[in-house]
Amino acid sequence: MAKLLFGLLLVLAVAGTTAAEGCGGDREDMIRECKEYESFPAEPKIPPSPACCAVWQKADIPCLCKRVTKETEKVWCMEKVLYVAKHCKRPFQPGYQCGSKSN
Known part of the structure; x- marks a missing residue:
């Protein structure tokens, strides 16, 4: 039972980190993709594939770039x-910084 509880807490902690x-x-x-x-x-x-472009279309690019x-x-x-x-x-706007690269 303790192992199950620990495993559940670990899963919740990882999910919380991803959400954060x-x-x-x-x-x-x-x-x-x-x-x-x-x-x-x-x-x-x-x-890129259509699946990759679909990711680009919905992704929070400023968050990813940070x-x-x-x-x-x-x-x-x-x-x-x-x-x-x-x-x-979904090109970067002129002057936009992502990592070390700016457009």
């Missing part, structure tokens, strides 16, 4: 992120 992030679901969707189009190497740039760190940028090619955003018809 505000865009945790968007982050998971982006990883699942867009990683192959947005990760290194910088070339070639491949047009969470981009130097470590994140070792996996996600920000040049490709800008490419995918534009291709999915």
Whole structure:
């Protein structure tokens, strides 16, 4: 019984952390649907799938951009992120900052 209770508390704690992030679901969707189009190497740039673009259309991009760190940028090619955003018809506005990359 104690193990079951501990497991339930652990699940609730993880769910609470994701909810507290505000865009945790968007982050998971982006990883699942867009990683192959947005990760290194910088070339070639491949047009993203409709599923990836659907994630871009609904995602809280400002929230996601606030969470981009130097470590994140070792996996996600920000040049490709800008490419995918534009291709999915949700480009960054001029001067917008996402991680180390600004448009």
